[in-house]
Amino acid sequence: MTERTQPARSVEPFGSKGPDAVVEPGAADAVPFDDAITVCEREEGVYTADVHPSWDGPLTTHGGVLAACLLRAIDLRVNPASDLQWRTLTCHYMRPPAHGEIEIIVTPLRNGKRFANTAARIEQNGRLCVSALAIHSVRDLPEADHWDPAIPDVAPAPARGAATRNVFEYYDDPGDCWIELPSQAPRFFHRMKVAPRFGTFGMMGPRPEPGEGTENGGWLTLPQPRPVDPALLTLFVDAFWPTVFQPLRVAAMAPTLDLTIHFREQLPPEGLPDQPLLAYNTAISHKGATADSDSRIFSADGRLLAQARQLQFVTPIVVD
Numbered sequence: 433m434t435e436r437t438q439p440a441r442s443v444e445p446f447g448s449k450g451p452d453a454v455v456e457p458g459a460a461d462a463v464p465f466d467d468a469i470t471v472c473e474r475e476e477g478v479y480t481a482d483v484h485p486s487w488d489g490p491l492t493t494h495g496g497v498l499a500a501c502l503l504r505a506i507d508l509r510v511n512p513a514s515d516l517q518w519r520t521l522t523c524h525y526m527r528p529p530a531h532g533e534i535e536i537i538v539t540p541l542r543n544g545k546r547f548a549n550t551a552a553r554i555e556q557n558g559r560l561c562v563s564a565l566a567i568h569s570v571r572d573l574p575e576a577d578h579w580d581p582a583i584p585d586v587a588p589a590p591a592r593g594a595a596t597r598n599v600f601e602y603y604d605d606p607g608d609c610w611i612e613l614p615s616q617a618p619r620f621f622h623r624m625k626v627a628p629r630f631g632t633f634g635m636m637g638p639r640p641e642p643g644e645g646t647e648n649g650g651w652l653t654l655p656q657p658r659p660v661d662p663a664l665l666t667l668f669v670d671a672f673w674p675t676v677f678q679p680l681r682v683a684a685m686a687p688t689l690d691l692t693i694h695f696r697e698q699l700p701p702e703g704l705p706d707q708p709l710l711a712y713n714t715a716i717s718h719k720g721a722t723a724d725s726d727s728r729i730f731s732a733d734g735r736l737l738a739q740a741r742q743l744q745f746v747t748p749i750v751v752d
Contacts, residue, residue, distance in 0.1 A: 462486040462623065465654055469500040469663060471508065471536060479505040479536040483529050490618040492528035495688045495742075496670035497620065499523050500663045502536060502552050502564045509538040510550050514701035516568035518662040519547070522692040523564045529556040546570050571698060583734035586629040589651035589708035599633055624671060627651040630712060637678030645716040646675040649727075651708045659703030660737070662695055668709055669693055669727040669740035675715045676723040676746055686723065686744040693740040697731070707732040721747055 468487045471479040481501045483493050503521055507514070534556050541549040547569050554562040587606075596612035597605075610625045631637060631648030640646055652668050674686040710730040715723050723746045729738045 464656065465497075465500075465623065465658070465664070465667065468497055469504055471501055471505045473508060474535075477509055477538050479508065479538065481505070481534050481536060483531050483534055485531050486619050487623060488619040491685055491687060493531075494618075494620040494667075494670070495523070495525055495691060496667040498525075498529070498554060498562055499564070499670070499691060499693070500666045501534070502554065502562065503566075503663055503666055505536040505538050506550050506552050506564075506566050510540050510543070510548055511568055515571070516548060517571050517698050518566075518695040519569050520567040520692065520694055521564060521666065522566075522690065523562055524690045525562055525688050527559065527561050529554065529561045532556075534561065546573065580736050581728070583710060583730040583736075584630070584649075584712050586650075586710065589653070589710075589732070590625075590627050592625065592653060592655075592657075592708075602628070603632055603636070620671075623654070625651075625653045625655060626671070627708075628672075629710070631675055632678050634673050634677035635680055639679040645714055646678050647712070647714045648672055648675040648678065649711040649713045651710055653706075653708040657706040659706060660709065660731070661699060661703035662738075664703075664709075665695065665729055665738040666693055668711055668729050669738055670742070672711055672713055672727075674723070674725055674744055674746070675713050676718050676725070676744065683749040684746055685749055686746045689722070689743045689745055691740060691742040693738055695738050697735055697737045699737075704731065704737075709737065718746060721745060 463484050463486055468484050471481045474480055487494050487497045499521060502523065534554050537553050537555065539551045541551055547567055550566045552564045552566065553560055590608045590610055595609050597607065597609040598612050602609065602611045606627065610627050613621050628648065628650035630650060631646065637646065649672055652671055658664065670691065676686060677684065711727055713725060713727045715725050717724055723744050725742050725744055727740045728736060731737055
């Protein structure tokens with residue numbers, strides 16, 4: 433999630449109730465993921481999108497949603513026929529955009545025989561919000577060897593229509609359920625279905641032993657069936673609450689400073705069939721007011737689809 437440096441200025445383009453309103457699951461003013469990351473071409477290399485409050489994180493717009501908007505705009509500029517394969521997207525978050533229109537400027541840097549490099553940025557009212565670099569490749573690159581990590585051994589995902597269970601009861605007995613978070617939880621959580629399989633909720637975990645870190649994760653899906661494509665992977669690598677929150681006993685925030693996503697599976701242009709995906713997240717170090725967060729996303733049949741690392745600014749929330 434990106435850092436808020438100034439209050440959000442809501443222009444309410446979708447009939448929003450304002451930045452402080454609680455959005456319940458299924459609220460009428462919510463928009464689906466694909467609507468939230470829709471980009472439109474204004475002129476060659478310049479695109480627009482709308483930042484919607486129903487995809488806010490705890491402080492501002494969810495960083496994975498902004499990254500997915502960048503991904504969509506970059507594809508329109510350099511990969512309109514989907515004949516290239518995504519390899520890497522790196523985002524630096526500088527300031528959060530307010531609700532309303534953002535501008536995405538895409539600049540091709542190199543288009544080689546095997547790899548294409550692209551720069552992009554999100555601006556709002558002339559101010560830089562997010563800067564990004566991307567790498568595509570041609571498909572079917574020759575391999576010198578091949579190996580993959582094993583998917584963690586966990587209970588399978590609940591059915592999409594399975595019941596939900598209160599977060600404070602879920603960790604005692606998850607059953608075949610999705611987690612039910614409080615209505616005050618960040619809005620984007622209410623746009624997904626989450627079944628944790630590792631770790632605990634924030635401020636509920638033990639302090640790590642010396643030399644160890646923290647972990648969390650579990651199954652993720654959206655309420656409606658949708659193919660698995662790079663945009664969805666971009667959302668899911670940043671979907672869980674920071675694992676560094678688990679041992680804390682003071683309220684804190686952890687906005688993302690930078691996020692790098694590696695797309696590890698060659699996906700067909702139409703994406704993989706709809707399925708729950710398993711996220712496994714770890715943090716190995718928390719010091720100097722920063723923490724790392726690594727994420728691996730596995731398909732239901734155990735393939736590593738994406739991995740990511742981000743550096744988070746972890747600081748106590750001070751109430752005046």
